[in-house]
Amino acid sequence: MPQHELILLKNMMQPGYTGSLVDYEKTGGYQALRNTLGKIAPPDVTTLVRKSGLRGRGGAGFPTGVKWGFLPKDYQGPRYLCCNADESEPGTFKDRQLMERDPHQVLEGIVLACYAIGAETAYIYIRGEMVLGSKILERAIGEARAAGYIGKNILGTGINADVWVHRGAGAYICGEETALLESLEGKRGLPRIKPPFPATHGLYNKPTVVNNVETLANLPHIVNRGPEWFAAIGSPPKSTGTRVFCVSGHVKRPGNYEVPMGMTVRELVYDYAGGMRSDKPLKAFIPGGASAPFLTPAHLDVKLDFEHVAAAGSMLGSGGVTVMEEGTSMVWAALRLMEFFYHESCGKCSPCREGSSWLVQTLRRILAKRGRMEDLETLLDLCKNIAGRTVCAFGDAEVAPIQSTLKHWRQEYVDLINEAEAANLIRPEPAGKP
Amino acid sequence: MTFTEKYKDEITEILSRYPVKRSALIPLLYVAQRDQGYVAESTMQEIAHLLRLTPPQVYETVTFYTMFNLKPVGKFHIQVCKSLMCALVGSDTVIAWVHAKLGIVPGETTADRLFTLSVVECLAACGTGPMMQINDDYYEQLTEDKLDRILSDLRSTGTSPLKTGPFMWPESAPLERGA
């Protein structure tokens, strides 16, 4: 197995590294900030990030420098940066580690991004359950403020950037960027209709950038070592850099593994995560969190980068790789995820609100061996009427588990229904059944 | 003393972080919940007044988010994650253990008002499941033995050393990896 350099997890892997300001500075921390603020013009920082090819690590994979470039150039009022630390996609647990183990790496990225986009205020929207993470971040912000890296007149350059931790309160949908903004404004987290996009009408209707924790944590390294260095890592030209993949499920060593993009699932699962936990072979995996369609052992050699995973019919998403062994019921797995989506639908659009409830009920019926063959068409019909017809991308995500398990493991659904129908042959029709 | 009087300085500090008052709503609700264990209607009215909102505006926000309790819960709020990744490694068994040991099902509180059980969706600890959160703390890679120790620690001292610290998994990665 080829050895590769760690970027984001490097510091925290050093024995004794605590994530304090002193430790971070010892590894060269805040050098990027010192060498950038007041020395490189903000638009040039954006250009540099664009050249690096960095794409968002929050799910959609949008090029970061391009996103920053959408902010209006001549706008005089305040602008905002929001660090998306909501990390609620089932299967994803990397941002938590990045924040709790090396908070200054994230903070340096935040201040660099503020500088590039001209924001004087940044909010870290962290999911409410991560109490420890929010305390660690607050302590780190205190240290950075005292050292002059955050706040007014940073390092004497006259540049201001304040950073505040804002805790969410338990709602998956608040990871969606416009719902996040609504929530930050003290409202219910209902996604906004786009356009307008946050770049022009974001927090308090001001130009705003929302970036994921991991995206921002990459910035100090890109500034320090140059966009060319970053652009050569991974699967250039479209998927550059590393990803912190979160491996979960039936493997020997689940956990966070930072590898260059373009590594195959087989390498990640067998070389890094130690392979399957028992002698049962791999049956299915999800490559990018709960919203990504399931794939099969035939896809084990798919490269984990944006393009190849998409070509295989799924998506790289949040980097959550969940592995399931032979013997796992795919109908059960689809139902577990569907229950999650049903619980988390914000209720703004009827296809999603009503459809998710129907999908859960239909799956429950099939799994309880009370299904009928028509249910399969009903499921697909419901999915078709949700995807692409909703305010936010949640609608597309929630149908992924059902559509993909029906595509690859239809027989499991059919078998359950056949059992149900066989049982019904000897059971009298209940009175009043339509 | 009213909520507003009791937390005057903290409220001022929180308000100073935002250019628009309403943004302080969730942070203030957290202060209220920390104080009382839940958010009482009278406090919602005070907060509404502080932020120049109507009580329904506060109420609609409170009820949207799962982390605010509208009624008192047990001293220890056990929340077991049941999402797919944890379910693959045994979260349903954890729920059954809690039921067997404390005699409560999700949504219930023990008669001594010590423990409330809830099942929740993914808490970003999927590689270290099965897991649960109790009040502010995470407990991961649960086994029956570990659960017993946690419950008895909580009963006797109110906290448990088995809670997770700053998260990292696998613990020290450049191990001997793979074959």
Ligand SMILES: Cc1cc2nc3c(=O)[nH]c(=O)nc-3n(C[C@H](O)[C@H](O)[C@H](O)COP(=O)(O)O)c2cc1C
């Ligand atoms: C339903 C839904 C949930 C999302 N949850 C998260 C999340 O928890 N964390 C995150 O960074 N992005 C999440 N996103 C993506 C954000 O909307 C947004 O694209 C991202 O934060 C942008 O940052 P990036 O460009 O750095 O990836 C979610 C999107 C959707 C549709």
Ligand code: SF4
């Ligand atoms: S798709 Fe679902 S989650 Fe998204 S806005 Fe509509 S109802 Fe809310």
Ligand code: FES
């Ligand atoms: S599935 Fe349980 S913590 Fe993510």
